[in-house]
Amino acid sequence: MDKTQEQLSSEVLQSRESLSKQENGNRSVQPGLTRQFIDKYNDPWLALEAANEYIGWGVTKLDGPKADNLSSIVQSEVEEALHGVLDSIARVEINKVPNFVHSMDLQDIRISASEIVEAVYWSLMYLAIVCETYNMGWLELWEEHYSKLKSNGYVL
Structure with a gap:
């Protein structure tokens, strides 16, 4: 997803500042916003990462050297x-x-x-x-x- 914070803020009805704080980890991403992104972009990795972030453990996409195929x-x-x-x-x-x-x-x-x-x-x-x-x-x-x-x- 290649959007600026400004473009995204109008799409999700949040201020650019609020999105910036969420992106930088200064504020938690709200579950409703996460669901909105998962619905719109059908991104299962986002769903898994969000669950991992909210509860502190879970499934994350493999990105190690053995994860080529x-x-x-x-x-x-x-x-x-x-x-x-x-x-x-x-x-x-x-x-x-x-x-x-x-x-x-x-x-x-x-x-x-x-x-x-x-x-x-x-x-x-x-x-x-x-x-x-x-x-x-x-x-x-x-x-x-x-x-x-x-x-x-x-x-x-």
Whole structure:
């Protein structure tokens, strides 16, 4: 997005000074503004970076020296991570009372949680690449998912 702060300020109805403070980190970017940008530009990386900034952790775009062929790396990593999740969760039962879990079981639960984090990371990377490459709506996909959760009675 190649716009000046002045052009952007008229587009988002904020002063240039306010945008400058947000850009420099002197003021937090408001969630509504972030959503407006994600809606307008369909930028999944912006969504992930915003979530990372708001909560202090999360998925960020890979930019290291090994991230040259991002799409094929992510495809391979997500497949490996999902297989790891299936293997690790098959070995645990999370319906046990935490105070009565043996240390070996707790170790397996910890491993499965770590595998889940890995799978979530690579799955979100995969989703971001698919949305960006094939111009799929990042917010639209999440809104569809939320609607399914709601219709299944998981959220109000």
